[in-house]
Amino acid sequence: MKYSYIFYLLLFCTGIIAMVTGGPGCANIIPPGGGPVDSLPPVLLRAEPPDSSLQFKEKTITFTFDEYIELQNVQQNLLISPTPEINPAVESRLKTVIVKLKDTLDANTTYFIDFGNAIQDINERNVLKNFRYVFSTGNAFDSLEFTGRVVLAETGNIDTTLIVMLHKTGEDSAVINKKPRYVTKLDNKGNFHFRFLPPETYYVYALKDDNGTRKYFSGEQLFAFAPQPVQISDTTPPLTLYAFAGKKKDPPTAPGQRTTQENRLIYTTSLSSGIQDLLKDFTFTFSIPLRSFDSSKIRLSTDSTFTPVQNYTWQKDTAYQTLSLKVAWKENTAYNLIMEKDFAEDTLGKKLLKTDTISFRTRRLTDYGSLRIRFQNLDLTLNPVLQFVQNNQLVGSFVLSSAEFYQPLFLPGSYDLQILYDDNKNGRWDPGSFFGSRKQPEIVKRVSKPLSVKADWDNEADIITPSRNE
Template identity: 50%
Template sequence: MNYRSFLSATALLLVLITGTITGPGCANIVPPQGGLKDTLPPVLRRVTPADSTLKFNRDRIDFVFDEYIDLDNAQQNLIMSPMPSSQPNVTRKLNTMSVRLRDTLEPNTTYSINFGNSIKDVNEGNIMKNYTYVFSTGTYFDSLQLSGKVILAETGTIDTTLTVMLHRNAEDSAVFHQKPRYIARVDNTGSFRFKNLPPGVFYLYAIKSEGSYTYTNPESLFAFADSSIIMGRHDGPVTLYAYSLPKTEAPKTGSSGNVKPKPGDKRLKMSNKLQEGKQDLLSDFSLVFETPLRDFDTTKVHFTSDSTFTQLSGFSWSLDSTRKIATLRYPWKENTAYNLALEKDFATDTLGQQLLKGDTLEFASRKIADYGKLSLRFKNLDLSKNPVLLFFVNNELKGSYPLASVNFTQNLFMPGEYTMRILEDRNKNGKWDPGSFFGKRLQPELVKPIERKIVVKANWENEAEVDVLAPPAPAAGAPPRTGVPPRGRR
């Protein structure tokens, strides 16, 4: 007796017992409510032709289950390998699922059909996970396997929406205009596995799955293996490092090619990055403009201090490459009031817009007591890879520091809770660089997360030892790892 038969028999027995106890005089016999919930996925009772059939020559496969089933995006979830030019057609009726093959099958080839998470029961939605049907048009099954992992190079994390591909064509352009021979999904650990592969030479890639299985958007995630994969000779898993090129935003333009203004735009729009009106002692001051600047006249910006408006010296202005960020560099003094007096025409954007009238920005610098001192000593840090220590808050980069030794000390550090990563800065430019595939091939620089959070307290000497190779943090429910400061002093 299977599990569902047991549930039915139990329910019937409870009804009979209830009727016996209440007797014939009862007006209504109410069937028992609730009971054990069905948590089991559908069970395959029969498939025609049978799984693992040799000399397969059919165009239809029927799967019969032990209960009524439903299909969830079967056309999208199904993976047939080798990939056909036309996806099989999948239908269901009651407890039967039918797959109709629409392509001519190749001779002496091992095929597999993986249904992902598309098969589930009707009542509770229990999923029959990753069921795979295998057949061969020849007299044997190919049995080689290839496994590995895909890691996001910029963060050291994973992306479960990536698809891994095997191509036969060695040309770089194959990933641009041809479907792959085989594909595999990435699981929730970033791992993948190909099964039932034949001997031969393949080329391994990973892309952001958008249905076409081609790499047409350089701003989308992409990864490639440095060398070909020779099945039958290749040993061990493969690690791919995915990257994407920076996104470019094309401005909306009018017929003249100038940026098209929004309706009602009349004045120059700008903002600053001050937090609570306070200037960080360690950072530059920035003015951020909504539209690129055509002209920026620093002689019409008056930088002064305190209520006497004393003109300051020793500062400099610069514009970034987008001409949308003007940066003021100055050796800030703690707890000091500053003023920026902007004349009406100090800046003109590409729309010809200026301030409607002069404006003055007032702000003050932070106190030294607002900061903490941070001292870290690293274990298992490879200095030969030009490490750069990166600090993040909610995945936003807050600071980067090249490391010349295993000791890191910063006398002024903003309080807060930080996560850390180590950038292996191959070209020593202090920032992460993506890879390059077309033309000269170059793998992306790698960033490795550190499995420990750092807590910095204000007006406190925060000290810690950090193991770069420490294992991941414990799972939910486990005792938390101790953070910084494990020791410290005012």
């Protein structure tokens, strides 16, 4: 018995020594895990003064949370309505956020603070989304709401970075010189929602506010305005705003200024991998506007025999930066464009360095399919134009004169469809104009389902026309 005890004691000690010295067969000692990752946002423990306070007279608001927090892009996220003339100071300390009001508060007014996504915990960066705080300097809260949507007039799409503003004056200069009374952001569907409004009349605008001033500075800035002032009440209907922007202007090139180190005429063509679409013009696009163009010094021919082509013309755009070749293409045919070195000269005096040739081939007829679209509820009095879009680029536009659209040749692919309601009947979308004329933009409505066109196939589709007033 005594020897058995000594044997087991020695065996136990040997095992301990093996574990400590890391001998063969020993298990590694693994420290305990840290537990599940924190995925919850901070929780508000208390606010001083409390949320929904009446007769508010304080200058400082303190929010205390259940964990250490930090602020992220607070000035971009924070919205205070009514808009103060002087923005408050906002800072975080450990588990608290402190708001110091710098502006004088209006009497008998409901204030609404929306932190957006500014508050997050330090460790896992969990965002406390749409954290809000409300107080009133009077004995009651304004409780009216106003909702709506902002749509890009040219495409029917949305841009969730726009803001919506309520001004108390309808003067044109207000959007340039004055801060709005109320501001809100769009949600991910392009909708806006004002809360805690008084029963007053407002002028409604939306804009792209990249510089954070909440003012309209440039015609190239996305902008929208309601055609009439809006009276806020329990029965105020939702409002749709149509945002537009003018075309960006290219900066002028000073005389003698060179934009490229190459001392030759620079251009691109409309060819795709050396293939010419039967339905489109061949085009040159020049990096610098042209000073002169001599059509007698550029010749079109076919095949390897360079047989001259008859009955074609060149057309230039108003900027003298694009040349389009107008000709009836033959299918599956090799073409050559022979350009003498001085066929064109840009405004910097650059020409080709030598005679050059562009060779290409047209598509086969079997590369195309026919396309027939039948429209339901199409109102021809609204001057509808059918538009085809690929990768957010407009690739085709057709004025509709009946409830059926037919093209014997159409390039295969997947298309998004939209209807332009062409008020001035010029066949293209026109932006609005705010200052003075207060003209709304033309409206484009998207068709709900995309269209797939197959090659060498009779493609047909039935489309329910989207209403202009939806």
